[in-house]
Amino acid sequence: MPARAEEDLDTRRLYWPGDTPFLDPATEDLILVDWQIHTGPADELHTVELASDDVDDAQHKLNVAVRAARDAGASWADIGRAVGISRQSAHERWAKMLAE
DSSP, rough: OOOGOBGOOOOOOOOSSSSSOOOOOHHHHHHHHHHHHHHHHHHHHHHHHHHHHHHHHHHHHHHHHHHHHHHHTTHHHHHHHHHHHHHHHHHHHHHHHHOO
């Protein structure tokens, strides 16, 4: 453990006398920033995973809705218009799924 004179916060070398379980607030803030830098990528990747799950759920919901629309008699042109794509694109995207 470094002595007080060896403390260098820029290199993360901290002095702590060990006679108290508490650090001064400035040092705690530095440790928190370091921790956030360390965990930041994992936190953001978790956000990506959650967004991906949302996309999967939305895609499933859309597939179910397209199947229901076709079963109710909607044309590929109607479905394409509803999702903002062409009749041909709608057919290419969902016809195989509906045949399964």
